[in-house]
Amino acid sequence: MPQQSRRSFILAAGAALLAPRAFAAAPSTVLPRVASVPGGVARVRLGAAEQAPVAWVGEHRVLVQREGGEWFAFVGIPLSEKAGAKLRLQVHRAGSAAETLELRVGARKYATQHLKVPPSTVDLSKEDLARYERERARLAQVIATFTDSAAVPLAMRQPAPGSRSSSFGLRRYFNGQSRNPHTGMDIAAPTGTPVVAATAGRVLDTGDYFFSGGTVILDHGQGLLSLYAHLSEIDAQAEQLVAAGEPIGKVGATGRVTGPHLHFSVYLNTVAVDPALFLPPEPAAR
Numbered sequence: 191m192p193q194q195s196r197r198s199f200i201l202a203a204g205a206a207l208l209a210p211r212a213f214a215a216a217p218s219t220v221l222p223r224v225a226s227v228p229g230g231v232a233r234v235r236l237g238a239a240e241q242a243p244v245a246w247v248g249e250h251r252v253l254v255q256r257e258g259g260e261w262f263a264f265v266g267i268p269l270s271e272k273a274g275a276k277l278r279l280q281v282h283r284a285g286s287a288a289e290t291l292e293l294r295v296g297a298r299k300y301a302t303q304h305l306k307v308p309p310s311t312v313d314l315s316k317e318d319l320a321r322y323e324r325e326r327a328r329l330a331q332v333i334a335t336f337t338d339s340a341a342v343p344l345a346m347r348q349p350a351p352g353s354r355s356s357s358f359g360l361r362r363y364f365n366g367q368s369r370n371p372h373t374g375m376d377i378a379a380p381t382g383t384p385v386v387a388a389t390a391g392r393v394l395d396t397g398d399y400f401f402s403g404g405t406v407i408l409d410h411g412q413g414l415l416s417l418y419a420h421l422s423e424i425d426a427q428a429e430q431l432v433a434a435g436e437p438i439g440k441v442g443a444t445g446r447v448t449g450p451h452l453h454f455s456v457y458l459n460t461v462a463v464d465p466a467l468f469l470p471p472e473p474a475a476r
């Protein structure tokens with residue numbers, strides 16, 4: 191068993207948010223905005239080394255990038271984590287013993303919404319439930335993809351024009367029954383609006399899913415994935431390489447939705463994190 195040293199970690203969570211305005215001038219270097227909170231991204235300094243350290247949270251590899259001569263891990267924190275919880279980051283460096291870093295999870299409150307609806311509109315038929323279960327297993331497998339890649343394009347662009355919802359993490363209760371929290375950002379746009387790759391990557395999966403309808407999933411390397419759902423048209427094929435801003439489909443209302451919009455999710459180490467952290471600030475409405 192490798193000898194392990196432990197040290198507590200105080201993260202500079204929110205440092206980027208508190209920085210003076212001048213610091214925010216170069217979005218490509220400050221994205222993602224880091225915040226060690228449920229649904230957030232923690233940035234953990236791993237120090238200087240010739241070779242990239244390899245880091246894990248549980249059984250999942252974590253994204254590690256070099257910045258200014260030092261290595262940093264970017265860790266997606268599950269929405270299900272509680273404030274005050276500690277995540278354990280296992281770090282393996284070439285030629286030295288494994289180390290465990292503790293990552294304290296801060297607080298972020300997400301909204302809840304209680305809805306009363308006729309049971310028939312939320313209860314799935316036996317067939318739909320079976321389909322959903324199959325698709326859930328497949329999606330979980332796709333989202334666990336970890337592709338080695340030296341430079342991961344972390345800064346993203348909004349994949350479709352339109353106003354963004356702030357409903358990431360929103361937990362809905364239908365007739366008192368809790369549903370999974372909302373794992374993405376909804377962008378309001380009419381059917382047919384082009385959807386582009388938020389950043390450069392490879393098409394990992396396309397398909398028609400029960401809840402998410404026409405769906406494209408991109409692999410940006412080292413467990414950073416983006417997902418585009420409810421598409422009316424898919425203009426991408428598995429394994430295809432796409433540049434940032436390259437069209438991959440069109441906005442639609444496929445799957446379980448009440449109207450056309452783009453659902454946009456971002457995953458890190460299999461965890462859905464707030465896509466807004468990867469995007470430049472939304473232009474102020476006028």
Ligand SMILES: [Zn+2]
Binds near residue numbers: 374375376453
């Ligand atoms: Zn959505």
